[in-house]
Structures are given as C-alpha cells and as structure tokens.
Amino acid sequence: MMLRVCVIAVSILATALALDNGLALTPPMGWLAWERYRCIVDCVAYPDDCISEQLFRRTADLLVSEGYADVGYEYVIIDDCWLALERDSDGRLQPDPQRFPSGIKALADYVHSRGLKFGIYEDFGTYTCAGYPGVVGHMQTDAQTFADWEVDYVKLDGCWSKPEDMDTGYPLFGQYLNQTGRPMVYSCSWPVYQEFAGIEPDFESLKENCNLWRNYVDIDDSWEEVEIIMDYFAERQDRIADHAGPGHWNDPDMLIIGNYGLSYDQSKVQMAIWAILAAPLLISTELRDIKPEYKAILQNKDILAVNQDALGIQGHRINSSAGIEIWTRPISPLLGDKYSYAVAFVSHRIDGYPYLISVNLAEIGLTSAQGYNFQDLYDPESPPEILKPDSILSIRVNPSGVVFYRATIITAL
C-alpha cells in the first residue's frame, strides 16, 4: 500500500513537472521569421518586410498556396519584436498596436483558418533579446495568455537572464504551459546560453521539459555559418545526438535556403544534413520570391521523409577526410536489429571539380548481408541500385555540395 501511494505520488509529480504534451513526435516543420526578417519594425519604410500581422498572414497564405503545407510545413512562428514595449494595465503581454492592430488572437485564428498552426516568441529573462518585455515574474500569466490566444508553439529565448537559473526556470515555464491544458510545442534556448557560459546542459531535463532546444549560435545567411553549425554538431555528437528522439529534438536553427548567401549546391547540403540531424525544419525565407529550384529542395518529399522518420534517431558524421564528410542516419525499415540508412556525402572542397570518393558499405556501417536499395534523393529519376556490404560505392561530390542517398535495407530474400 505504501508502495502504491508512492508510485502514484511520483506519477503525479512527473505529470506536473514534465512537458508531456504529446507533441513533436517528429521534428517540427514550419516557418520562423528571424533569420530573414530580424527585427524590422519600421512598417512605413518597409511595409512588406516589417514584423507585422501582414507578414505572417501572407506567409500562411503562401505556405498553403505554394504547396509547403501539403508536404508538412505547418507552424507559422513569430520571432522577436512583435511585442509592445509595455505590458497592458493587467500585466498581460500585448502586441505592438501599429504592427499587430488586429491582435494576436485574430492572427492565430487566421493561421488556423488556413489549416496551419501558430507559434510565438518570448524570452525567459527580463527582456527579450531585442528589448521587449520578458516573461520573468509573469510566467503563469504569460503561459495562460498564450493559451488564451490559441498559440500552438512557443519559442522561449534566453537573453537578459542568468544561465544558472535556467535549469529551474525553463521547466517551470513549461509546467505553466502544461497547466493551461492547451498542448503547445515548447522550444527552449536553454542549452546554448549554458554552453556559452561553460555550463554543461542537463540533457535529461531538457528531454523531459522541452520539445526542442537550440544548442548553438543563431544561424546567419552564409555557407560559412552552415559549415560552423555542422562542425559543432559533429564534433560534439557523442554528447548531443543520442538525446534526440520523438518529442524532444536538438535544433541547429533555421533553414536559410532561398535567401542570399547559399549557392544551389550549398542549399542541398543544408537540407540533407538537417534531415540527417533529425532537425526541426523551420524555413526562414520570403516565400513570394523563392526560385523554383530552391523551393524544390525545401519540398523534396524523399528528404522530408528522412527528416520525419518515425524512429527519430539523430544521425552522425562518421568520417571526414580530404574535405569530404560522410554522414549517416539510421531510419526505418529495419531487418532484425539492422537499420536502413540515410547517407550523405558532403564536400567542403573549393577546388573546382566534383571530387571522387569511393567507400565500402560495411566500413560506413551498412552491414546487412542482403544489401540495400540505394536511391539518390536529389536525382529521383536515377535508377535505384542494390549494393551489398562489400560493395564499393564510387561517386563524385560537387565542391560545397552533397550526394544524398536513402539506403533502404532489403528485407525480402
């Protein structure tokens, strides 16, 4: 009896403290304003670019009309700079009245009316990164406000706060979100602030309390930034990767595909590696202007299927030599204890021509005796090829480019 009481008590405690919202069983997909639109607040000078309800309505429309919603992009997420500088007379958050004259609830309604979900940004500290009111001291109110507005996703940044307070503060805000009864994806920025402060993040707590978490720097619009982030996740993969799984994901930050800084080949690399990393896929570009070949990368269904694989296992960089990296991710289906794989060959070379690489499949972990059906995910018209563990795969990889395969394990004899 004593034991049973104990179990129930622990169970209640766990329910109250852990996130337990049943969301993000695969990495969230959507659109997030920050990388492309930052904190543009001058709607007179920049009517099309400023952080305003018009931007998010337009983006919701485009996600639907341009086919992004059909392939799984569903969250339309505001980042910083949506708030008024002061809370209202009841201490509640309120949006900037000029830029969000209809209010956030109306915007959420609009997004929902398009069949999409609505996300918002706040900050764990006294201010957001751009200087708007943070949640500290108002956590319960703000969580309830978000629920009242029918928010589906909350990104909580970590400016103007102490990294050592985050181990308790972030879970507490998650608990308040939970207590509203409205399931909201909870994106935490907790580990990046702790890592930069020299504190090892508590990944077990992250997994319990957050649906996704930013590990490292904000992405900017350049190939060098993509390379830096890839390196970060690869060099620390033994410490980071295994914490990802259904409901809780590492987040290498937004997709910058379609903007100004990536070439076509470099864009393919970001998409492939974000799929390998089981990363949230949050587009941050202007969907009106994107060129068709970049849109095709974002909407590549085979690559999205890798990203969204139900097993939710984050992949690893398993080799790096002569400027060519090999990344693999175990995916379904399985044969016994052997996985299928996504396999990416990424070049960081800049010397002119597609570089030849030859690998033995067993050496990169593909050991199922019956072999694998290899499909080039960026060349779906190419005939699939059956390769065995002792097969040598020889391919040429473009400078700052990728060759990306799904290697589906052969299950029938």
Added chain:
Amino acid sequence: MMLRVCVIAVSILATALALDNGLALTPPMGWLAWERYRCIVDCVAYPDDCISEQLFRRTADLLVSEGYADVGYEYVIIDDCWLALERDSDGRLQPDPQRFPSGIKALADYVHSRGLKFGIYEDFGTYTCAGYPGVVGHMQTDAQTFADWEVDYVKLDGCWSKPEDMDTGYPLFGQYLNQTGRPMVYSCSWPVYQEFAGIEPDFESLKENCNLWRNYVDIDDSWEEVEIIMDYFAERQDRIADHAGPGHWNDPDMLIIGNYGLSYDQSKVQMAIWAILAAPLLISTELRDIKPEYKAILQNKDILAVNQDALGIQGHRINSSAGIEIWTRPISPLLGDKYSYAVAFVSHRIDGYPYLISVNLAEIGLTSAQGYNFQDLYDPESPPEILKPDSILSIRVNPSGVVFYRATIITAL
C-alpha cells in the same frame, strides 16, 4: 646629330625590349580552364572533364553557340597539364599525345575557325606548377613554337623558379614572343610570386612587358575567396590600381560564376567588382550546364561595357562601413575634366535582410553640377534617374549582394 642617333638607338632598344604588341587595349575576355577543370588528366574515368582537345573544342563551340562570343568573350585558353612530360627529340614542347592527339596547331585552327582566339599556358621555371616541362633554357624555341602553332595568348606561370630572376626572365620571354612577329597577349604571373617572396614588383616594367599580370592568389570556388581577393585589391589599391590601362592590366583571376560555390547575389558581386577593377574576364565554368540566370550575369552587356570602357581606368573602393562597401570606377563619357562613373554598393553582411544605405553623391566623388543619369545595371528595366551632386541615393543592398549603377554624366544642358 649625336642627339638624333641617340634617340634612334633608344627607340630600337625600346622596341626590342618592350612588349609593344598593340593587344589588350581593353581587358581580355575569354575562357580559361584552370579553376573549373584543374589538372584532370584521366580521360578514361572523366572523358568530359579531362584536359583534352575535346574540352577546348567543345568550349569554343559553346562560346559561339551560346552567345558569349557575340558579347566579346574571344580567347579559349588552356591552362596547365596540356603538355607531354618530355620535350620532343628536337627539344620542342609537345602536347600529351593521348589527350591532344590532333596536336596544338590543329586545335588552334579549330578555335580560329570558330572566329575565336587561342591561348596556351607555360611556366617560367624548370617545370610548370603541375610538373610538366617549363620554358627555362628553351625560351626562344618555345616562343617560336607558340607562334608556329598560331597561338594568340600566352599565360606564363611562375612555379619552380626564383622570384628574383623574374625581373629579367619575364621580359626576356616577352621579347622572344615579340621577335616571332606574331602578336600574342602576354599574361605574366610575376608579381604574385614576388609579392609572396616579399619583393615589391616593378610595375613600370610590368606595364612595359606584360599585357596583364596576376597580382594575388589563384581563385577557388567560394565566396570567401572572392571576398579575400576583393580585400587584397582594395587594401593595396594606392599601390596597384594606377598601373592598369590600355594594353596592361591587373588580373584578380578568373570568374567563378556558374560553378558550385557562389550564390546568385554573390555572382553578381564578382561580375560587378571585376568590371570596376578593369579586370580580365576569363570565365572558368562548364558552359553546357550553366543556369540561365548565371549566364545572363556573364553576358550582361551594360556591365561588360563598364569592364571594357575605353579609358581603361581601374576603379577603387572608396568607402567601407557597417559591412557595406562603395566602389567607383571613372568611365566615359567625360564632361570637361569630370568623368562618368560605375558605382557598386557591395554588402558583406549576412544578417538576413537587404540593408539600407544612403549616400550623398558629392561625397563619393560625383561632383558634376549638371548631374548624372543613374541606371541600375542589374535591373535594366528600371527607369533611369537623374541625380545631382547634392542628391541622396538611398538603396537597399542584399546580404552578400550588390547594387550596381552606371552614372552617366549629363553633358547637355
């Protein structure tokens, strides 16, 4: 009488020693193999990519059929790795017999038959950079061999030689070229080797002896490389720029537009700045595969007209602030002592959105009271705008992008 003899003697000496070939009165335009094709010599594994007569015939065909010849690209230039490892029994250079079975003369004939000009590569040292025979000890023979083959352009590299020998050696080879009686553009690599050896190149001698010269590193396929080269030319412009002029040009190396490493915006930057620098325009990409929008950059007639402006004045970076650079180049037509200008606003920013810059025209050197007719060279459909010295030009520049104007001086009242 004595004086007259003296003048004649100096004149003969000058004729014999200086290049004096009447070529390259505007920066040479063409296609050069190195950046894209390097030293691929395995034609079995890479039949389409190897350095072979087929590659240069195909490229000559494409320069004509795809419209490059029509806008001024005329030189088809072999780089390293065309040679056999040994000279022939008479001590003359010979091409690799497998890859150039028809011989160089036949290839030159083919290029000429397409209405184009033919260029070749050698090296001032004992070997070329890739280890094939250099010209040292055979200069007169090799110059004559090139003339016999009806070569129109010679790039002379500087591997496997002493930088301190170049002040005499490069002029001597130029003299042998001259003595053949065949006009050949002479591209020297002399200053880059001297700069890296800590020797200040003798630009007066360069101007007398070479039609163009490589100042700095070989370009590779990345935006970072373009930025590094732009910085090099900007930071040393007071020492370098004024030596450029009709018949003698600084060479920041090939155009990498159409390859793997540059985004569309970054490609526009390279084209604009190479035009500002009065740089040789040597495309190094596969013309079969290039996407239409990149081809359009290479064939932008208004930008080519800036590059080829008859005055031949190299431009300067005149301002750099907040990640935005302003470059100007004086071009024709003039009004009195005042020039027209090409004006480029280049962003090295990576923070998401097109950045606003406002400048007063007089502050960037555009002081003609009657004003200038501004035409956006990447948006030829946009209406031209008349601006005066006290006008404020306000534009937004894309991250790693450019806005590029021709500001034509208003000559009529």
